[in-house]
Amino acid sequence: MVARAARELKPGMVVNLGIGLPTRVVNHLPADFPVCLHTENGLTGIGPTLSAEQADRNLIDAGGAYVSTVPGSAFFDSATSFALVRSGRLDLTMLGAFEVGANGDLANWKIPGKFSPGVGGGIELAQKARRVVVLTTHTDRAGNPKLKDRCSLPLTAKGCVARIFTDMAVIDVGQGGFTLVETAHEVSPSEVADATGAPLNIPETTLPRF
Amino acid sequence: MVARAARELKPGMVVNLGIGLPTRVVNHLPADFPVCLHTENGLTGIGPTLSAEQADRNLIDAGGAYVSTVPGSAFFDSATSFALVRSGRLDLTMLGAFEVGANGDLANWKIPGKFSPGVGGGIELAQKARRVVVLTTHTDRAGNPKLKDRCSLPLTAKGCVARIFTDMAVIDVGQGGFTLVETAHEVSPSEVADATGAPLNIPETTLPRF
Amino acid sequence: MKLPDKSSSIEAAIAQIKDGATVMVGGFGVPGTPFTLIQALVRHGARDLTVIKNDANEPDMGIDHLLQSGQVSRLITTHLGLNANAIRLMNAGEITVEFNAQGILAERIRAGGAGLGGILSDIGIGTELAEGKQVVAFDGKNLLVEPALRADVALVHAARADTFGNLAYVATAQNFNPLMAMAADCVIAEAEQLLHLGALAANDIHTPGVFVDHVAALGALSKEYAVVRR
Amino acid sequence: MKLPDKSSSIEAAIAQIKDGATVMVGGFGVPGTPFTLIQALVRHGARDLTVIKNDANEPDMGIDHLLQSGQVSRLITTHLGLNANAIRLMNAGEITVEFNAQGILAERIRAGGAGLGGILSDIGIGTELAEGKQVVAFDGKNLLVEPALRADVALVHAARADTFGNLAYVATAQNFNPLMAMAADCVIAEAEQLLHLGALAANDIHTPGVFVDHVAALGALSKEYAVVRR
Numbered sequence: 001m002v003a004r005a006a007r008e009l010k011p012g013m014v015v016n017l018g019i020g021l022p023t024r025v026v027n028h029l030p031a032d033f034p035v036c037l038h039t040e041n042g043l044t045g046i047g048p049t050l051s052a053e054q055a056d057r058n059l060i061d062a063g064g065a066y067v068s069t070v071p072g073s074a075f076f077d078s079a080t081s082f083a084l085v086r087s088g089r090l091d092l093t094m095l096g097a098f099e100v101g102a103n104g105d106l107a108n109w110k111i112p113g114k115f116s117p118g119v120g121g122g123i124e125l126a127q128k129a130r131r132v133v134v135l136t137t138h139t140d141r142a143g144n145p146k147l148k149d150r151c152s153l154p155l156t157a158k159g160c161v162a163r164i165f166t167d168m169a170v171i172d173v174g175q176g177g178f179t180l181v182e183t184a185h186e187v188s189p190s191e192v193a194d195a196t197g198a199p200l201n202i203p204e205t206t207l208p209r210f
Numbered sequence: 211m212v213a214r215a216a217r218e219l220k221p222g223m224v225v226n227l228g229i230g231l232p233t234r235v236v237n238h239l240p241a242d243f244p245v246c247l248h249t250e251n252g253l254t255g256i257g258p259t260l261s262a263e264q265a266d267r268n269l270i271d272a273g274g275a276y277v278s279t280v281p282g283s284a285f286f287d288s289a290t291s292f293a294l295v296r297s298g299r300l301d302l303t304m305l306g307a308f309e310v311g312a313n314g315d316l317a318n319w320k321i322p323g324k325f326s327p328g329v330g331g332g333i334e335l336a337q338k339a340r341r342v343v344v345l346t347t348h349t350d351r352a353g354n355p356k357l358k359d360r361c362s363l364p365l366t367a368k369g370c371v372a373r374i375f376t377d378m379a380v381i382d383v384g385q386g387g388f389t390l391v392e393t394a395h396e397v398s399p400s401e402v403a404d405a406t407g408a409p410l411n412i413p414e415t416t417l418p419r420f
Numbered sequence: 421m422k423l424p425d426k427s428s429s430i431e432a433a434i435a436q437i438k439d440g441a442t443v444m445v446g447g448f449g450v451p452g453t454p455f456t457l458i459q460a461l462v463r464h465g466a467r468d469l470t471v472i473k474n475d476a477n478e479p480d481m482g483i484d485h486l487l488q489s490g491q492v493s494r495l496i497t498t499h500l501g502l503n504a505n506a507i508r509l510m511n512a513g514e515i516t517v518e519f520n521a522q523g524i525l526a527e528r529i530r531a532g533g534a535g536l537g538g539i540l541s542d543i544g545i546g547t548e549l550a551e552g553k554q555v556v557a558f559d560g561k562n563l564l565v566e567p568a569l570r571a572d573v574a575l576v577h578a579a580r581a582d583t584f585g586n587l588a589y590v591a592t593a594q595n596f597n598p599l600m601a602m603a604a605d606c607v608i609a610e611a612e613q614l615l616h617l618g619a620l621a622a623n624d625i626h627t628p629g630v631f632v633d634h635v636a637a638l639g640a641l642s643k644e645y646a647v648v649r650r
Numbered sequence: 651m652k653l654p655d656k657s658s659s660i661e662a663a664i665a666q667i668k669d670g671a672t673v674m675v676g677g678f679g680v681p682g683t684p685f686t687l688i689q690a691l692v693r694h695g696a697r698d699l700t701v702i703k704n705d706a707n708e709p710d711m712g713i714d715h716l717l718q719s720g721q722v723s724r725l726i727t728t729h730l731g732l733n734a735n736a737i738r739l740m741n742a743g744e745i746t747v748e749f750n751a752q753g754i755l756a757e758r759i760r761a762g763g764a765g766l767g768g769i770l771s772d773i774g775i776g777t778e779l780a781e782g783k784q785v786v787a788f789d790g791k792n793l794l795v796e797p798a799l800r801a802d803v804a805l806v807h808a809a810r811a812d813t814f815g816n817l818a819y820v821a822t823a824q825n826f827n828p829l830m831a832m833a834a835d836c837v838i839a840e841a842e843q844l845l846h847l848g849a850l851a852a853n854d855i856h857t858p859g860v861f862v863d864h865v866a867a868l869g870a871l872s873k874e875y876a877v878v879r880r
Binding site: 039040041042043052055056057058059060061062064066075076077078079081082083085086116117118119120121123124127128154155156157158 | 448449450451452474497498499500501502507517519520521522523524525526527529530541542543544546547548549579589590591592593594595596597598599626645646647648649650
């Protein structure tokens, strides 16, 4: 699933990878792949993650991981960092999700009464990246679908999600709601539909597997 | 008059000197005087003016004069330059004037139908410097007073002028209008009053001369 | 002319902070957090503070000391995820927390530093973050009014400074520091190296000293500045 | 991963500019004016341009060539004092001129680059510059809405650049360049030195390359860049 998501990065893109699963996408890119990775605490050109022994105390990503630079990296302040996001220079962001609505709504920052650490930079990434894709398990720990007709949790941004990568499938989100694009090996389209909390369009052609 | 105006600079101040007469104030300051000179095109810490032979093609003041730096000078962009002005970090500005009103209004950028090159940075200097003083001839070339009850020309900023230095006098501007503070040598208070286009308060004490 | 000297002791600078003050604190995670100034503020003891900071650091680090000492009544921030202590105080009603989108907090602070009244933005429209905000119709769109933020005092951390208060940051320790260093009536900077005038290249200064009121040299860095081993 | 290469020829970059385009041009006086890009735009010949620039340079310099060639229909600026030719065209109605307070022009461009709708400011209230502007009552004060400015193309001048488009300016050649380099859909930079990736220190970059679309190396500088002898 992470390897499949890595193919979403096209040459020349500026990309922000959210904390957690998305961060691991970089491990699946060729060393000379032309892409610019952004982290919202003020860096373009993220290099490999470093151990505590190798780390520079002043150089982290927005998730707190110790990272490094590449030739051509630039540091800047938090205003410039989000200027980049809001003004349309971020081609792609990959985010986690609590829920995704069939209308593209994303909820990933708050569970009222349980989890409310603040929205951080997620709202601007979700609302302003030119393309927003979600990486998530298809269901929550209790087995409930994360893909729903409408989100029930407080939204991060409305109508922002273009594609979802899960452990079961790749699903596009568009005018007609959820559409199955690919399935994981050993997973059938009907299994994906059963685990999805909203209608799932299943093309009649044979779908690729990942 | 310029020498007298130079005494308006107090140790530790951040000062912007307008184009023309005000720029010459620096020639009257001791070499070790602790002050920070600002120019709105993006420099704090202006050093001496340079000849064309000595000049750095990239280093000018807002009036286009080739200047230099001092130890501790900083360069910055035009947004930062006016951030400094608007946020109250500019202690003093010295500006030229077409007209000053007895209510402190300043007009120095436009003569409708004759002269309208644009307002440049003057409006923010006049409106936002903590103290605005004017350096000007007391009358225009035709002998008409520049100090008037109310300005007739388009305003640069309302009620901004605290003090006026002219070839005839130093005049404060306050709640009660114009008040004579000092006179030039060989100029009497009544001569100043005659050349002023609004009532001039003349204290009964003997005034200093400059 | 020479540029004025603003070098100061940490204690003398921090002693100016009054009860009820609004205090901006730089940093995003460990990098750029002025740990030494924060510790001095804990010793100084000013109370009923409104603190503006991207995050609340981690338990027993940075502004968590101010939270634990009960000096903070209000926190304007973006994310408390790494500090369960801050979340507990928020949930118990012992501190009031205002959450901002991260880039909007940055812009509100920058607007304060730039002498603006505020900015107009569409960030958060359609979400609960927009609730209660003033809306302006402009050019056929609805935009939210995000008021400028200024503080009485800003505490910032720089890698290098000169005695006029010119500041240079390194790596991701820049973050909110240059913004806050413009946005307070009294800006106090701690610097790992405090250098003579002219030691910083005029083209490479991140915060012009004209915005800074006091600059203090750090001695040996406390363990709070070190790499965190998780 | 490696950062993409955006090096370009000046002609290829400028060829993208269409009739009717809005074009931002860096510089304040001579320093920072992208004279070579401007000359290429004159040769390219795109017409009916809206130009956004602090000033109009001087006669026979910089954007005066665009004015003389009749390519400019509208100019958004702060001051034309050094270019009598521009004032003559304005007074004759051959170009439309919109004057802004200098720092407000800077902030409007910055707001465009920051993806904001605009800013709220009290600059010019009580003067004719406030006439016709939308007013917002906020926190007991009246503030003017100053709309963000973006352009189709920005032409900027840097002292040094790398092939990703990271830019560094020197001295007062910075001025409007870093702001405009964030505020256009297509940002074209000319650089006195175009260097390999890694040649610019990551802490000393003024414009992150992520904002820049094309970067072109200058050869020998034309006489327009030289010190002006008055």
